[in-house]
Each structure stands twice: as structure tokens, then as C-alpha cells.
Amino acid sequence: MPVDFSDILVIGVSSRALFNLEEENAVFEKEGIQGYRKYQQEREDEPLNPGTAFLLVKSLLELNNQAEKRIVEVVVMSRNSPETGVRMLNSIENHKLDITRVALSGGEPLAPYIEAYDVDLFLSKDDKDVQAVIDSRASAAATIYEPPTEFDPKDNRVKIAFDADAVLFSEESEYRYKTEGMDAFHKHESEHVDDPLKEGPFAKLLIKLSKIQEHLPTTIELTPLRLSIVTARNAPSHMRVIKTLRKWGVYVDEAHFLGGLSKDKVLKAFGAHIFFDDQETHLEATSKVVPSGKVPYSSDSKMQVINKNK
DSSP states (O other), X not given: XXXXXXXXXXXXXXXXXXXXXXXXXXXXXXHHHHHHHHHHHHTTTSOOOBOTTHHXXXXXXXXXXXXXXXXXXXXXXXXXXXXXXXXXXXXXXXXXXXXXXXXXXXXXXXXXXXXXXXXXXXXXSOHHHXXXXXHHTSSEEEEEOOOOSSOOOSSSSEEEEEOTBTTTBOSHHHHHHHHHOHHHHXXXXXXXXXXXXXXXXXXXXXXXXXXXXXXXXXXXXXXSEEEEEEESOOTTSHHHHHHHHHHHTOOOSEEEEOTTOOHHHHHHHHTOSEEEESXXXXXHHHTTTSOEEEOOOOTTOHHHHHHHTO
């Protein structure tokens, strides 16, 4: 019988997001595939150091030890060939990561394989792959920033934080704010407070995360998988967010409506294993204190026009 991932969270993570492969990538860019192949073969038994997504992946996999059934699967996705990927495979075993599925595309783009592996979230350092996944709408996807120099999670719980508009929710409200101003934005949100916001690129991921919480042994209020929204929204636009989540049947542990305050300080206090946002202005600061990923707008987005005109 085929494997059913309908109530299992599937993370697709590129080898460069999971491990620190910047030195190896520099060799590839300088010496080409032959130099890269030689470099990797000579170091097959040297474990790779953790990358930005390593702690998130490790912590999510450990939830399987607490749940009543397996609730997380991780697929390592790499443009390596089976030959050049041996060091990565050895490193997975060396770090004792419970990962059994690996996609080695031999230089081909990874985006076409997202749907084949039933991926819910794709994390990569390749902007083109991430953009292609976002455009396909097959999965949530983000480009991972360099890891913070000092990241110390507060406890053993997994903590994931999201921006709101253009990430969890559609970009409509963000576009209204950018084109019509704050007063028009607040007026529209107040008038439509009982109308659920449309789903954004990470909506289905949030719903899946909420669903797998049901298989953990504690009540949802004490779950080892904590979810937070950290958004520039503030009163009176905050109630539409809360009511939308209620309509979706999603419970989030924390919500921070900052109204222009710094996101990095809140995320550091929360101890996020990962934070997703669509704006570089926020991510440049947050990536210095917590692992962070940029969610790009789709290629046909109206927000792309605004960004080009900046």
C-alpha cells in the first residue's frame, strides 16, 4: 500500500540548509563539478557541520518520540549526484538524524520533486528553487538566511513563528497598506473583521502543524510544538487575524501585534527555531538572533511591482 502522509508533516530540506556547505559550494563555483567531486570524495568521512535548519529538523524529528504515532518526516533534497552525495549521507548518520528519504537530483532543479515527495515545507538556500516552489503552489517554501552566530533555544520545545500578511494570509491586506496607507488598511480590516482572510503560501502548513499537535500526549495548551504569529499589525486590525484562525480551526500559542516595534527582540524572547517573513527589512534583524527564512512573493504577485518600483 502507498504511504499516506495526510496527517504527517513532511519537511523537504536542501543539503545546504541542513548542513554548512558554504566552503564546498565555493569549491564548486571555482573548480566546477570535477573539482567539487574530488573535494567531497577526499572528505567523505568528515562529518559536515550543522546549517541553519539543522536544529529545527532535529527538534521536529524528536517529536516522533513523544507522539502516539510518527508525525514528522524529513526528506533531504540535494542537487548532488549519488556519488557526490555520499558525504552528506554519512553526515546524516553521524548526527543520528532519523531521516530515511533522500532526493539526489544530479544537478537538476529540485522544485519538480516537491509534489512527488508530498512536501509541506521546503527550506533551501537556492532562491530559484524556492521561487519555483512558491510559483507552483505545491508547498510552503522559504530561502534560509545564514545562521545566527549565537542561538540558544530556551527549552526542548519546538517553536515556529510566522509573519501574518503575505505569509500565513494572502497579500491583499499588505498590498492595500502599501498602496492606500495605514488608515485605509485599518478601516478595511475593521469593516471586514468577521470575514476570514484568504489563505497565504504558509496557511496549509500552519493548519498541518495544528493537526499534528493532536497526536502529541499533552493538551494543546501544553504542547511541545509551540506556534506564534509575530506581525506588524496592531489594533484595530488584530481581531480579523484571531477570528480567521478560529475559522480555520487553528490554535496558536502566542500572537504578537507589534505595530512597528522590533520583531527581533520578540523572537529572541520566544526562542524561535525558525521565523518566516516576506520582508528583508525585518529578516535582516531577525536572522541575527534566530534562524530565519524569506518567503518570496509569487512571480505574478502585485507586490512584485511595488518591490521593483522601490
